[in-house]
Amino acid sequence: MDGHPTTDIPLLFAPLNIRGATVRNRIVIAPMSMYCAENGFPTDFHAHHYAQFAIGGAGIVCVEQASVTRVGRITNGCLGIWSDEHAEALKPIAGFIKSQGAVPTLQIAHAGRKASAQRAWEGNGPLTAENIQNGDESWTPVGPSDLAFADGWLQPHALTIPEIHEHAVYFAKGAVRALEAGFDIIEIHMAHGYLLQSFLSPLANKRNDQYGGSLENRMRFPLEVATAVRAAIPQDTPLFVRISAVDWIEGGWEIEDSVVFSRELKKIGVDVIDCSSGGNLVMGATNASFRRAPGYQAEFARRIKAETGIQTQAVGLIRTAQLANELLESGHADLIAIGRQALFNPNWPHHAAEEMGMTRAFKHWPHQYGWWLEKWKSGLSANGETLNVR
Template sequence: MQPASDSRTLPLLFQPYRLRGVTLKNRIVVSPMGTYSSEDGRLTPFQFAHYQRMAMGGAGLVILEQTFVTRAGRVSNGDPGLWADSQIEPMARLVSEMKRYGAKTAIQISHGGRKGGQQRAHEGNGPIGERDLAAGDEQLFPMGASAVPLSEGWQMPVEMSEAQIEGVIEAFAAGARRALLAGFDMLEVHMAHGYLLQSFLSPLANRRTDRWGGSLENRMRLPLAVVARLRATMPSSMPLLARLSVTDWIEGGWTEDDSVVLARKLREAGIDLIDCSSGGNMRAGATNSNLARGPGYQVELADRLRREAGIPTAAVGMIRTPQYAERILQAGQADLVCIGRQILFNPFWAHHAAWQMGVERDFSSWPEPYGWWLDKWAKALAANGEDPLGPERRG
């Protein structure tokens, strides 16, 4: 693992970080966040605007939202996909735009599993209903490790056959090949939040008695098979991250101890960093309420996997300020910090953090059309004893 390098000169948050052949300019990561704004899996102008703003905002790595490797395996009608060649071109255009701002771009690849068949989050986040169908949405039919619905009132998933499982492994490889053609710098495989791969891990959703269920070894088989196929598909210089729900937070579910075992195996299989999330495997009291647990509620999970599995980690979850993010890195609890909603709230979070921490004192790393003006503006403010992020003296 990379040592915390010279912290006297620069906060760790703004020191570069290397993963295989890719160097991030800083350790700030835009967490993958679904916008539910694609059309038939293709990126739309909103997503271009959204992700370009994230790249302009100064983060070292932007992870594109959960993107599905099969059409049948998507969660909502608004999800982006990598199941068709026609989806490559818009992604390639977006990735090349992102590069202008010095951000590296990853894409989170996934299969929705038993969580398929949901409304777009901003249209209700419940099961697809009559109104959605009347508005032109398609009914989606979830499949999963077992016929165990997400929660009461949710569609019963079809238990996947051996052939369907093998098909999903191939679909991940095909999706990865399309992502490579689009020019992404790295991939993140989604093994969290109750989607297909995590639902195989968790005994809450996996009741199978064949080689894909039962023992911990059997439950880990599909995620590990996917990672092996991905690694065989990707160049060795390209990083592969995994997002994990380190715990289900539910009695009888997937545990932190299980994650330590899995993390060691993932490291051996060629995963470079684990992005440590949690929860999402059951509806009631999980997915959304988990997002409000409290400041830094998952940091200890990243810390534990980093120490016990000897693998680099990213911490995520209600990390709002650069000072807190820096403390996490300084304490060696994680290697990278993912910021989600705080960056939705302020896409320029990373530049503001650099300004606050005295790392940026001009606007040379901002988009060029802004820099010239902002420089003059900040000088005018300084002449008045003010700072762009400080209080206004008059008014």
């Protein structure tokens, strides 16, 4: 960037090749559901929302979880990728992200027993009579067992073995549609208590057949999904998997399990493990009542990378360029995802570049902005003012 010799480039801004994709820097916009889709279709809000991150300079923009079946949506406002029409509707979003030099990812998902719920800002709980009166549809969720997520939540239908096989196909078809829509990376959502993670976690999976019980059995369905998706997409398409590295609950999924699981995913041809956590408690993974330190999940990414050799993505309260770069330089991860900080400041990657001395004169910003900002900044400096977004 901006004439700096390659060796001086902080890792945060060093490009990364993953299979056929070249990512311009290590900053990923974390998948963040906006809960305002209509029948699974994106709205104008989505188009503008994702556009700002692509303009903002991220290397990868990960579009929020899109469900591979209609009943796999968390809420009535979640995106879908269960039909060709849904893929068609996502094309402009993927296309615009790419036009700005970022790589578009789609996170493909199934909510499992946490489906048919309220949008985040409505409470994140099971649908109420009022929600339904206001137009939300309610449906029977599916899961590994007929155990509800928590008190008051709908009892799921426990998937039969033929249905488990069908679901692996739904994921594979969702991935193919995502590529048709123009996404260049697929991320499979295997975290946060949703369908695939609920098979992994002994807290949710109470099956007695070959899909429950031992760790090997609990991993079987998620590994079958990864295998089906890998087989359905071209060799040069990167495949990411988001996991909950731990349940944060005694008797639940532990980091040692994640290491074993990541090793298996690597054998299948998964390229990056995106290391999140939690989701099997009623409180969500981002719940503010948890007191978490900056980079609180990065240790999981470090351990998985060190013990399996797979590339990892760290996420969770990474808000400063310095911390993001340190986590890369210290070998914790290969990519850094930022979520809420990007909602707060979509231009975070540009500001991080500036802060790390990567650029002068706004040359890395889109021309439409950079040309003006350079002159504006000089004028402000002449008045003794400094720019500060933090």
